[in-house]
Every structure is written in C-alpha cells, then in structure tokens.
Amino acid sequence: MNDRLAGQVKFDNVGLRYGTDPEVLSNLSFTLYPGSFYFLTGASGAGKTSLLKLLYLAQRPSRGAIRMFGQDLVTMPRERLPELRRRLGVVFQNFRLVPYLTAFDNVALPLRLAGTDEKKVVKSVGDMLDWVGLSHRAHAVPPTMSGGEQQRVAIARAVIVRPKMLIADEPTGNVDPDMALKLLRLFESLNNRVGTTVVVATHDVHLLKKVPDSLIMRLHKGQLSDPTGALRYPPRAVSPGGGEPE
Numbered sequence: 001m002n003d004r005l006a007g008q009v010k011f012d013n014v015g016l017r018y019g020t021d022p023e024v025l026s027n028l029s030f031t032l033y034p035g036s037f038y039f040l041t042g043a044s045g046a047g048k049t050s051l052l053k054l055l056y057l058a059q060r061p062s063r064g065a066i067r068m069f070g071q072d073l074v075t076m077p078r079e080r081l082p083e084l085r086r087r088l089g090v091v092f093q094n095f096r097l098v099p100y101l102t103a104f105d106n107v108a109l110p111l112r113l114a115g116t117d118e119k120k121v122v123k124s125v126g127d128m129l130d131w132v133g134l135s136h137r138a139h140a141v142p143p144t145m146s147g148g149e150q151q152r153v154a155i156a157r158a159v160i161v162r163p164k165m166l167i168a169d170e171p172t173g174n175v176d177p178d179m180a181l182k183l184l185r186l187f188e189s190l191n192n193r194v195g196t197t198v199v200v201a202t203h204d205v206h207l208l209k210k211v212p213d214s215l216i217m218r219l220h221k222g223q224l225s226d227p228t229g230a231l232r233y234p235p236r237a238v239s240p241g242g243g244e245p246e
C-alpha cells in the first residue's frame with residue numbers, strides 16, 4: 001500500500017502495563033495519517049501521557065505492534081531509535097528544559113545538534129522567541145522563568161526543527177487563554193504550511209473546538225473511542241496521489 005495511505009503511525013492491538021500492574025492502555029488499534037491534526041483527550045489518569053510516551057519512543061508496548069514511518073518499533077534495535085526520534089518534536093508535560101542554558105540556547109539546541117549554520121540559528125531562534133512572546137527573556141535561564149514562559153520555550157524548542165510529527169502533552173496547561181490560542185495557531189500553521197502531523201494531549205475541552213479540522217481521540221480507562229471518526233478513515237489531508245510531505 002502507498003505509504004501515505006498506510007499512515008505514519010500504526011498501532012495494532014497495543015497494550016501497555018507498568019511492571020506487573022494491570023494494563024493502563026489496552027487493545028489500541030489506530031492509524032495516524034501524515035499532515036493531520038489530532039487531539040488526544042481523556043480524564044486525568046486515562047492514559048494520555050502513557051500513549052504519548054509510546055509515540056515519542058520513551059516506552060515500548062507490553063504487547064501488540066507499532067509501526068512508525070514504515071518501521072517496526074517493537075523489533076527495531078535500540079540504537080536505531082535516535083534516528084527516528086530526530087523526526088519528532090516533543091513538548092513534555094514537565095518541559096525538560098536544560099536548566100543551565102538560557103531560553104535562547106535551549107531553543108537553539110536541536111538546530112546546533114543538527115549542525116545548522118550559526119547565522120541561521122540566530123535568525124531562526126530570534127524569530128521563534130518573538131513568535132512565542134519571549135524575546136525579552138532570551139537570556140533568562142529556566143529556573144528564573146514562570147511555568148508559562150518555560151512552556152513556551154519548550155514549545156519553541158520542539159517546533160524549531162519543523163518535525164515530521166509534533167507530540168505535545170498538555171502544551172497549554174500553564175498559559176492564559178489568549179496565549180493558549182496563540183500556541184495552538186503555531187501548531188496549526190506548522191500543520192498547514194509544513195505538513196507536520198500534530199498530536200496534542202489535553203483535558204481542556206474548549207481547546208478542541210478551536211481547531212475545526214482536528215480529529216479527536218478520546219481515552220477512557222486506557223481504551224480509545226473515536227467521536228470524529230479519526231481512527232476509521234484516512235482524513236482530509238490524505239488523498240490518493242495527494243501531495244502532502246511524508
């Protein structure tokens with residue numbers, strides 16, 4: 001099957017348990033299509049972060065199969081995971097910024113690791129900090145920044161490399177509604193202009209209505225339901241022979 005129609009991520013009967021505890025995710029079978037915008041919702045403890053951890057390769061499933069970018073994650077040797085991770089942008093719930101680096105250097109990190117020319121780094125990071133309203137905090141280090149400021153640095157760092165897939169865990173949890181909307185627009189613009197697949201976990205139901213074309217995946221006690229048909233149909237961005245980037 002054509003890679004686009006086969007999807008970017010495919011879960012087949014996936015389960016996850018921590019240690020010997022009962023499964024926190026059960027029987028997950030779904031496909032994420034390139035260029036689509038997904039919200040993952042569900043009450044606290046429903047398993048959203050656990051599902052995202054499977055997506056950003058921090059956990060392996062206890063059972064079932066996961067394919068990502070055409071590769072089998074379960075049988076893939078550990079040393080090949082970093083190569084796959086480089087295609088992902090991740091906004092962690094607790095930000096995971098480097099505490100001794102400035103906001104500017106945190107955002108610049110993925111570009112510098114990729115060997116980007118320093119002139120380009122300065123321009124891109126400057127533009128990105130401007131977009132998230134943090135130009136004036138460029139030289140601050142995370143311990144001196146508010147939760148909302150740190151969250152915006154984390155988002156800027158995740159999107160600066162224009163990832164194939166952006167995975168964000170409660171990315172608007174620490175900002176006011178105006179900033180939440182602005183950050184969502186940033187994700188949307190990455191989605192529309194660059195074709196990045198976006199997966200945003202949130203328990204804020206108001207956010208869902210703000211992205212009209214989004215698809216909703218709902219977790220309840222580790223099981224998925226599908227109010228918008230996100231899991232059943234290749235969505236609008238996928239048309240046979242369509243031109244969105246892989």
Ligand SMILES: Nc1ncnc2c1ncn2[C@@H]1O[C@H](COP(=O)(O)OP(=O)(O)OP(=O)(O)O)[C@@H](O)[C@H]1O
Pocket residue numbers: 018021024042043044045046047048049050051203
């Ligand atoms: N590392 C872990 N070890 C053991 N149990 C865990 C671990 N991480 C999560 N859990 C359990 O898995 C279940 C799902 O947790 P998860 O963090 O995935 O939910 P969530 O929907 O993201 O919640 P929240 O919205 O509060 O962040 C919970 O019962 C939690 O206690």
